[in-house]
Amino acid sequence: MSTQNTEAINTLKGMFPSVDPEVCEAVFEANQANLEQSINALLSMSDPNYKSEENIPAQTESGPNTSEQIKRDEELARSLAAEADSKFFFL
Known part of the structure; x- marks a missing residue:
């Protein structure tokens, strides 16, 4: 594993201390080493109120x-x- 990937995984572990470290690694690998996508995935797993930007419906224009x-x-x-x-x- 590259130093950059190790740093990214450590970042995830620090951001999500209640999530098992192996889960952080698995999510990172499943998201093809994309830190932002991994963060969104872990947020959706750990926070029931989290809504990613992709899931937020576009507001209709009233103007x-x-x-x-x-x-x-x-x-x-x-x-x-x-x-x-x-x-x-x-x-």
């Missing part, structure tokens, strides 16, 4: 649609840039 929001954002960016340019010009 303007995306293209309208982009246009407003662009207008705001241009306005802020013009304001910054005018302040810089007078310095």
Whole structure:
């Protein structure tokens, strides 16, 4: 096992002291040495209230649609840039 993998497993063991160390290692191996995925898996195993970002449903938009929001954002960016340019010009 590489030093990097050993460090990652030690990180998992430190983050989840109540989980059997062998379980931490098995989860890490099952997640193909991906630390973030292993953390999510161990969280879902050890915390019944945990919901990973993948399981959280997307919020429906109640505001303007995306293209309208982009246009407003662009207008705001241009306005802020013009304001910054005018302040810089007078310095």
